[in-house]
Amino acid sequence: MISKAFPSTVEPRVTVTLTSLIELAGFAVRIKLHHPQFRARQSGGYVSRFKGRGMEFEEARIYQAGDDIRSIDWRVTARTGTTHTKVFREEREKPVFISVDNRAAMHFATRGVFKSVLAAKLAGLLAWTAQQQGDRIGGQLFTEQFCCELKPQNGRPAVLRFLDLLVKGTCGASAAIVSLEQVLARLTHHARPGSLVYVISDFRGLDAKAEIHLAKLSEHCDVVLVFVYDALEKALPTYQGRYRFTDQVREVVIDSADSPRLQAYQQHFADRQQRLEQLAKKPGLALIQCSTTDDPLACLR
Template sequence: MLFTKPAVTHHPSAAPDELISVSLKTLIDLARPAAGLTHPLSSIRAVQSGGYLSRFKGRGMEFDETRLYQPGDDLRTIDWRVTARTGKPHTKIFREERERPVFISVDDRPAMHFATRGVFKSVLAAKLAALLAWTAEHHGDRIGGQIFSEYDCRELKPQNGKQAVLHFLHALVGRPVQNQPASYAFEQILARLVKHVRPGSRVYIISDFRGINEAAEVHLSRLSEHCDVALLFVFDALEQSLPEKGRYRFTDGERDVVMDSADARRLADYRQRFTERLERLQTLARKENLQLILCGTSDDPVLRLKTLLRGQ
């Protein structure tokens, strides 16, 4: 059996080509359903469009509190009225009102171009990313991203408006450079992400998380210290478990691998690798207070994001 194209029965309205690749028009058309998605921080929006009260205190427009002066405080922030009234120096603390950057990291490695049902993992990842970008734009946030493959990793600086979303969508449908001699390990991708994302950002990582290891976990932990992080784990049902009986041929058009599901040991190893990856992500999510959502290739991306955003 050749697993190069997913079955069409789960998405009867999609054209065959849209099951294995996604068009720019499809991603642009997702602006309408994205308008109905609940924004994660809509309850704390300021009156000014695009404004948030940052959890990181500093000099800004919104007064937060007065506290006792501490060595190193800026003398310009001393609250002279409270100081005169109490006889002890006090400092004003502010919270910044600002637009919140949203940074979307999308996995486009070869293993993402696969499915046995629904759409390719890469197609689902692109749709999820587009929906998140449009949702952020609808609420006045700045949109940036990272799109990575084996040989290419592109970062897009967060910017405002529809042009920023369109720039991101063009990058999603564009093909990565394949002639670079060096390849990127997953932990290297995450190290770049930590470097490019600013504190206070909302970060979405859409991937099958192949290659996650201790080094990758360290970068995710570091990222979570100053950002809100959500992990969208994209997978195909066949990756969870093989059918009980039969021989199956997998191909990427160049290489073939034959799997005999009657081989109990090999079948157990196959299932165990997926289970270990999922459990590793679940443990990390609990430890670092990350959001984790599973997205199967047959799932409706709008419904999956409603589940994600509802939990924020």
């Protein structure tokens, strides 16, 4: 198991540096975000059809035969007494909004890298890819204590600002957060309609209320859930013995001979995984699953 007792030098399996995230720019050319057949990894045969570029309101004009009645501008219609419809134009760039989970449970791994490190690398690759495609980059970082957002902006400075947030793990203006539901509720307000939204997390605390916010978000945005996990969370070792786990503060001992507890542990993970897979079958949602031993570039490709 990787220990969180940090050595004197930076351990790349445990923490990320700004330099390491900047170096990901060279690998981002191998990824394409707006693919018309984005298939959910390990989640069945569901195909999410992403709409591509977002649409932005341009003007209101008098309604014409054949116009979509859902685009009627009721405010202008009421004010003028004549039916008007909204006209939209294609945005030159699509906002890409990346939400990253940095809660305590993300600072864990038994092999590979910490989940938090994997999440930061995935986010970095996505941010550089968006920048190279000419899209605007914004993001969200959350822990049990705070949640903060960066408004989508253009160019390399926007990426560097986001990467700096990932490395520092905190920001000046933030809101106190205690649940995943509250984080996703904030996300629905900060991600503009037409955005491509990535949520990178182990999704601990995902419940019916949190799912409502994801469903609401997917009505106006394309949402990709990136499920990050460690192999030990999926299944405990099969050989007999007592296993001690610690975060240097708390300690848990699990006896592999305790079959009921072992089955309950593994079922808890399976339930969360299945919940995500079922959620990803809904329109506007897709799922990527990535373990701490996986190559983040391969996961996104």
